[in-house]
Amino acid sequence: xxxxxxxxxxxxxxxPASIHELYLARGRGEVPESFTVPAINIRGMTYDTARAAVxxxxxxxxxxxxxxxxxSEIGYTGQRPAEFSSQVIAAAVREEFHGPIFIQGxxxxxxxxxxxENPEAELGAVKDLVAEAIGAGFYNLDIDASTVVDYSKPTxxxxxxxxxxxxxxxxxxxxxxxxxxxxxxxxxEIGEVGMQNSTVGELEAFMEAYNAHLSGLxxxxxxxSKISVQSGTQHGGVVLPDGSLADVRIDFETLGSxxxxxxxxxxxxxxxxxxxxxxxxxxxxxxxRSGTAEIHLATSFQNIFFxxxxxxxxxxxxxYAWLVANCAAERTADMTDEMFFYRTRKKAYGPFKxxxxxxxxxxxxxxxxxxxxxxDFFFEKLGVDGTQGVVQKKVPHxxxxxxxxxxxxxxxxxxxxxxxxWHAFTNRCPHNGQRLDDGQLAGTVxxxxxxxxxxxxxxxxxxxxxxxxxxxxxRTYPVRVADGQVAVLVDPL
Ligand code: FES
Numbered sequence: 212x213x214x215x216x217x218x219x220x221x222x223x224x225x226x227p228a229s230i231h232e233l234y235l236a237r238g239r240g241e242v243p244e245s246f247t248v249p250a251i252n253i254r255g256m257t258y259d260t261a262r263a264a265v266x267x268x269x270x271x272x273x274x275x276x277x278x279x280x281x282x283s284e285i286g287y288t289g290q291r292p293a294e295f296s297s298q299v300i301a302a303a304v305r306e307e308f309h310g311p312i313f314i315q316g317x318x319x320x321x322x323x324x325x326x327x328e329n330p331e332a333e334l335g336a337v338k339d340l341v342a343e344a345i346g347a348g349f350y351n352l353d354i355d356a357s358t359v360v361d362y363s364k365p366t367x368x369x370x371x372x373x374x375x376x377x378x379x380x381x382x383x384x385x386x387x388x389x390x391x392x393x394x395x396x397x398x399x400e401i402g403e404v405g406m407q408n409s410t411v412g413e414l415e416a417f418m419e420a421y422n423a424h425l426s427g428l429x430x431x432x433x434x435x436s437k438i439s440v441q442s443g444t445q446h447g448g449v450v451l452p453d454g455s456l457a458d459v460r461i462d463f464e465t466l467g468s469x470x471x472x473x474x475x476x477x478x479x480x481x482x483x484x485x486x487x488x489x490x491x492x493x494x495x496x497x498x499x500r501s502g503t504a505e506i507h508l509a510t511s512f513q514n515i516f517f518x519x520x521x522x523x524x525x526x527x528x529x530x531y532a533w534l535v536a537n538c539a540a541e542r543t544a545d546m547t548d549e550m551f552f553y554r555t556r557k558k559a560y561g562p563f564k565x566x567x568x569x570x571x572x573x574x575x576x577x578x579x580x581x582x583x584x585x586x587d588f589f590f591e592k593l594g595v596d597g598t599q600g601v602v603q604k605k606v607p608h609x610x611x612x613x614x615x616x617x618x619x620x621x622x623x624x625x626x627x628x629x630x631x632x633w634h635a636f637t638n639r640c641p642h643n644g645q646r647l648d649d650g651q652l653a654g655t656v657x658x659x660x661x662x663x664x665x666x667x668x669x670x671x672x673x674x675x676x677x678x679x680x681x682x683x684x685x686r687t688y689p690v691r692v693a694d695g696q697v698a699v700l701v702d703p704l
Contacts, residue, residue: 227348228311234480246594252509261302274602279315289561292347315351367416375420402441495592530559616648621704
């Protein structure tokens with residue numbers, strides 16, 4: 212089923228992509244700073260939530276938005292990367308979305324306690340997750356080693372050094388795994404959410420050390436595209452005894468200065484703020500105005516889900532009963548019931564994943580319309596409207612080594628880029644007429660997925676026929692590339 216979802220998306224022209232080029236273009240000042248990219252963490256009802264997000268984006272001709280899941284969320288929501296990306300891509304297919312889909316690993320975080328006990332095992336666990344995520348189409352990864360910043364050291368450079376070294380090592384690991392033609396967007400992090408606000412000095416100390424460590428790991432390794440900072444938020448918001456949220460203030464001046472230095476000195480897209488969804492509504496206009504590159508939105512969607520009148524009572528009561536039975540250790544003496552459930556309820560998504568999938572379509576539709584209303588608000592305030600244009604311009608639309616089928620002058624033609632060269636050939640297998648653009652390519656040889664006939668996409672000849680002998684071949688067509696446009700010269704049928 213996952214292969215079919217990918218194939219359907221491929222034919223529709225929607226595909227997992229990296230936002231790296233768009234972010235670097237922003238760092239060079241080639242893209243307006245009028246928008247902040249929303250990254251939406253989806254903990255449950257993933258397919259329906261992603262559909263709501265895609266609908267909201269389509270209404271406003273948007274393109275700069277991200278779906279993401281954190282290392283911790285992968286654990287407690289029971290969504291491995293391949294499952295998450297399949298649901299998000301299926302949602303895009305269902306809504307007939309054309310264009311890049313940015314799927315991100317959020318907080319791929321070094322656990323400080325586990326790192327202290329066994330550094331190699333903890334780093335290895337994050338590396339394994341990186342490999343799994345890239346294999347699932349996560350071409351955007353936020354590495355978070357801010358947990359091992361050592362504030363006991365006297366200078367900022369010494370404090371940030373371990374964070375910088377581990378982030379560089381994980382970046383090199385990403386570069387060794389990314390598919391040909393994709394530069395995975397990698398984010399670093401200097402400030403832990405809920406801790407003290409980040410400073411420009413910390414950003415500079417981190418970036419100098421990071422760049423030095425990265426160049427020590429290999430010449431020409433591509434570095435970060437953005438940097439996560441802390442400017443006043445708390446993951447999940449600050450919950451009051453009656454279950455409502457306290458107003459939290461963001462230091463937009465700090466966020467603005469960090470974004471400016473990130474762009475002007477280091478060529479990054481700017482700063483990223485986590486834990487933003489529970490801020491007061493009037494804060495959201497301020498993100499684009501302060502030049503913030505990206506914000507992460509999670510808890511608001513969870514709150515809508517749990518507080519919706521449409522959520523069936525038996526599901527909500529079942530989830531809360533599970534929390535009482537399984538999360539009692541997280542309850543402190545001063546917590547009211549409202550505070551306890553608010554703080555822990557994300558952990559009930561995993562055990563109830565299948566029950567949530569089983570909610571009838573009418574109810575899920577109503578829930579997803581509630582989510583869409585909130586997404587409309589976020590996307591409008593963050594300036595997502597009209598961003599499809601910059602995405603089309605800056606995000607590579609054709610990955611090397613992946614054939615794409617088109618109809619040109621009435622003929623089925625497949626086009627593939629190998630390195631810098633483009634090749635075009637008949638998209639019909641001479642054996643039995645099946646399409647070839649979903650075959651397996653190794654070097655220049657494409658294997659038809661139906662019965663294994665093989666053809667060289669450059670010459671059209673079969674490597675299985677001895678040179679000089681007659682045999683089946685595919686027709687090739689001349690390709691011209693000019694001004695970023697690829698033209699295939701095909702005589703009319
Ligand atoms: S249709 Fe291609 S090998 Fe049979």
